Amino acid sequence: MKLSGAVLLLAPLAFSQPKPPAFDMAAVERGRVQFKSSCGFCHADDATGNRAPDLIRSALLSHDVNGDMLAPVIKNGRPEKDMPAFSTLSDKTIADMVAFLHKQAYDAMHSAGVPNDYPLAKLLTGNAADGKAYFNGAGGCSGCHSPIGDLAGVAKRYGPVALQQRFLYPSRGVKITATVTLRDGRKMEGVVVHGDEFEIAITGADGWYHSWKRSEVNVVIHDPMAAHQALMEKYTDKDMHDLFAYLETLQ
Numbered sequence: 572m573k574l575s576g577a578v579l580l581l582a583p584l585a586f587s588q589p590k591p592p593a594f595d596m597a598a599v600e601r602g603r604v605q606f607k608s609s610c611g612f613c614h615a616d617d618a619t620g621n622r623a624p625d626l627i628r629s630a631l632l633s634h635d636v637n638g639d640m641l642a643p644v645i646k647n648g649r650p651e652k653d654m655p656a657f658s659t660l661s662d663k664t665i666a667d668m669v670a671f672l673h674k675q676a677y678d679a680m681h682s683a684g685v686p687n688d689y690p691l692a693k694l695l696t697g698n699a700a701d702g703k704a705y706f707n708g709a710g711g712c713s714g715c716h717s718p719i720g721d722l723a724g725v726a727k728r729y730g731p732v733a734l735q736q737r738f739l740y741p742s743r744g745v746k747i748t749a750t751v752t753l754r755d756g757r758k759m760e761g762v763v764v765h766g767d768e769f770e771i772a773i774t775g776a777d778g779w780y781h782s783w784k785r786s787e788v789n790v791v792i793h794d795p796m797a798a799h800q801a802l803m804e805k806y807t808d809k810d811m812h813d814l815f816a817y818l819e820t821l822q
């Protein structure tokens with residue numbers, strides 16, 4: 572049936588819902604051992620930092636895709652800042668360590684049930700006043716949120732780790748919709764079940780399903796989370812920690 576075929580095609584879409592990443596656990600475990608022996612002395616065995624910075628909260632890690640940001644730093648180091656170069660490690664070993672770091676970050680973000688793993692003091696390194704300025708200014712957050720409206724008491728509703736996760740990856744039940752304008756000018760609106768450069772398919776409130784060739788209609792996609800995704804690429808490490816410190820004041 573058409574619908575199930577279309578649903579299977581959702582995965583590669585830019586506007587499909589985010590899924591939890593699939594980790595290659597064998598690589599993660601190899602990476603854990605390797606990280607401990609090569610990096611643990613400075614970054615701590617669990618990568619939360621001691622002599623050298625916490626890598627789990629690093630903006631570099633959150634922006635990394637399959638090592639594109641991390642691998643060059645590991646290979647070349649930052650000699651002027653006491654991060655040694657590991658130029659002799661194989662690409663495979665580095666890939667394993669990258670897998671380990673992503674798994675550590677994912678676990679930290681999703682371990683709201685074990686707050687002792689990730690004390691608030693460690694997360695609260697930002698400046699709340701700067702965070703507030705960013706919220707109302709450059710961050711554009713106030714365009715959609717209000718500290719006395721939807722975000723009132725948000726720090727009471729979520730523990731610190733959950734709050735950080737909510738503001739970085741808020742996707743709870745948010746639906747991507749589209750308005751499709753037909754050639755005769757009729758407009759139809761619904762939840763997107765499939766969309767690519769050739770086709771768009773939506774379901775309406777009453778459950779009807781319809782698809783069109785992209786070339787035959789005019790499509791406007793409404794993705795409520797697009798702003799958050801764009802923000803993820805814009806945040807600096809400081810913005811992120813300042814915002815978080817500010818959100819924590821919304822008790």
Ligand code: HEC
Pocket residue numbers: 606609610611612613614622623624626629630631632641644645649652653654655657668
């Ligand atoms: C001798 C101590 C030392 C060792 C060993 C070490 N690092 Fe580092 N590392 C540092 C320091 C110090 C920095 C901070 C550099 C800076 O401020 O830019 C750093 C920074 C980094 C960063 C960049 C973080 C960011 O957010 O910019 C990454 C990634 C990293 N290290 C990964 C590793 C990995 C992986 C290993 C093991 C293969 C390793 N490091 C081993 C000291 C070390």
Ligand code: HEC
Pocket residue numbers: 706710711712713714715716721725734737738741742743744745795796798799802814818
């Ligand atoms: C274009 C609109 C828009 C902008 C801009 C925006 N957000 Fe959001 N935000 C949303 C939507 C939509 C949700 C999802 C609400 C839900 O999950 O129910 C959300 C969810 C959140 C949540 C989770 C709230 C909860 O109760 O779970 C936080 C925290 C948050 N945003 C913080 C921010 C911050 C900080 C900024 C600015 C850096 C920002 N948002 C910018 C639309 C926006």
